[in-house]
Amino acid sequence: MTRIKVNLRKRIDSSYNIYIENNAFSKIAADLKRKPAGNKYAVITDSNVKRIFGKQLMKHLKRKRLDACMIDFPPGESNKRLKTIESIQERMLAKGLNRKSAVIAFGGGIAGDVAGFAAASYMRGIPFIQLPTSLLAMVDSSIGGKVGVDLPSGKNSSGAFKQPESVYIHLNALKSLPEREMRNGMAEVVKHAVMADKKLFSFLEKNVNRIMGGNMKILGKVIKRNCEIKGRIVEKDELEENLRKTVNYGHTVGHALEVLTNYRKYSHGEAIAIGMNAAAIISEKMGLMDSGDVKRQRLLLERIGLPTKIPKNISNAKILRELKKDKKVIDGVEKFVLPKKIGKMHSIKGNYALDVSKGIISGALSEARK
Ligand SMILES: NC(=O)c1ccc[n+]([C@@H]2O[C@H](COP(=O)([O-])OP(=O)(O)OC[C@H]3O[C@@H](n4cnc5c(N)ncnc54)[C@H](O)[C@@H]3O)[C@@H](O)[C@H]2O)c1
Numbered sequence: 001m002t003r004i005k006v007n008l009r010k011r012i013d014s015s016y017n018i019y020i021e022n023n024a025f026s027k028i029a030a031d032l033k034r035k036p037a038g039n040k041y042a043v044i045t046d047s048n049v050k051r052i053f054g055k056q057l058m059k060h061l062k063r064k065r066l067d068a069c070m071i072d073f074p075p076g077e078s079n080k081r082l083k084t085i086e087s088i089q090e091r092m093l094a095k096g097l098n099r100k101s102a103v104i105a106f107g108g109g110i111a112g113d114v115a116g117f118a119a120a121s122y123m124r125g126i127p128f129i130q131l132p133t134s135l136l137a138m139v140d141s142s143i144g145g146k147v148g149v150d151l152p153s154g155k156n157s158s159g160a161f162k163q164p165e166s167v168y169i170h171l172n173a174l175k176s177l178p179e180r181e182m183r184n185g186m187a188e189v190v191k192h193a194v195m196a197d198k199k200l201f202s203f204l205e206k207n208v209n210r211i212m213g214g215n216m217k218i219l220g221k222v223i224k225r226n227c228e229i230k231g232r233i234v235e236k237d238e239l240e241e242n243l244r245k246t247v248n249y250g251h252t253v254g255h256a257l258e259v260l261t262n263y264r265k266y267s268h269g270e271a272i273a274i275g276m277n278a279a280a281i282i283s284e285k286m287g288l289m290d291s292g293d294v295k296r297q298r299l300l301l302e303r304i305g306l307p308t309k310i311p312k313n314i315s316n317a318k319i320l321r322e323l324k325k326d327k328k329v330i331d332g333v334e335k336f337v338l339p340k341k342i343g344k345m346h347s348i349k350g351n352y353a354l355d356v357s358k359g360i361i362s363g364a365l366s367e368a369r370k
């Protein structure tokens with residue numbers, strides 16, 4: 001026998017900074033001038049964000065004489081597809097980006113996921129920077145390195161783990177974000193608070209009107225705390241083997257509702273708001289969360305303007321069938337991540353993905369319809 005070992009033991013430091021700035025455009029330009037991430041930059045964004053902020057960002061980059069071009073794609077979940085990656089990467093080639101170049105993922109969660117995946121696979125991987133502009137992207141999707149696209153029959157089913165070089169949160173972008181998108185992001189904010197921080201939850205209860213009214217100071221605080229929470233989770237479990245599964249709180253039923261309504265009726269945040277209410281009721285039925293906390297969560301979501309009730313025309317049977325197809329269902333047993341109280345997720349022997357019987361799920365779904 002001949003044996004040749006290829007030694008690849010690695011020690012990689014993929015740590016990065018998240019900067020929260022009113023105007024992150026000037027900061028990113030100055031930072032890249034001082035410490036380049038590449039010889040050339042592709043700013044990848046959707047056409048909405050390009051229209052609103054494209055010129056402004058490019059002006060800042062050009063002022064520092066950075067070699068940057070902008071590549072856009074049509075907005076919406078239906079364009080978070082492999083064909084978009086192909087079209088983006090073709091344009092990257094045409095514009096002369098090479099192995100030494102870098103990507104700036106500019107926009108909401110979709111632009112972040114798409115641009116990140118384009119970077120992860122272009123010439124076998126080039127660095128990328130996150131420049132989120134939606135609240136959801138600022139508090140959740142830009143942190144943690146999950147990038148990818150949807151397949152025709154599976155959301156986020158083609159992707160990679162690829163941590164960004166850094167994250168620049170441009171708070172001023174929130175001024176033009178439509179209210180429905182604000183609510184969308186707030187659903188993930190409430191998710192983080194229920195998962196990990198009861199003080200944040202109380203802060204949200206107290207300040208919900210100011211937040212929804214666009215108070216930048218309060219929003220800045222909320223975003224900072226959310227980045228810390230998400231960052232700590234990713235530090236402990238980068239590859240979603242256990243603890244990071246808790247970020248799917250509310251997403252099991254929420255995702256089923258998104259699929260059952262063809263991604264048309266609900267925005268992602270609206271679907272997971274209903275999903276969190278359902279999960280909290282499941283938790284209550286399992287003797288974990290008390291009814292007071294279930295109610296507090298529901299009231300906060302409703303004050304934000306998010307739905308919490310499962311619509312009458314979507315039956316338990318339909319939802320249960322959809323849950324079965326979900327990738328979180330392993331060996332036919334329904335797996336849920338559940339809070340045991342506001343600020344704390346439940347785990348059994350350190351395991352956060354919990355088995356829940358069909359009976360309890362059904363009972364909770366019925367209750368979540370009332
Ligand atoms: N990678 C992760 O860890 C992770 C986590 C959560 C969600 N996601 C993904 O994120 C996506 C949802 O992200 P999203 O809610 O940001 O959606 P999105 O990217 O579609 O943005 C929402 C809409 O707002 C527009 N927009 C963005 N910023 C704007 C601004 N400042 N002003 C005006 N309009 C603006 C966009 O063009 C879009 O039309 C989903 O595909 C979801 O799967 C990924």
Ligand SMILES: [Zn+2]
Pocket residue numbers: 188251268272
């Ligand atoms: Zn989500």
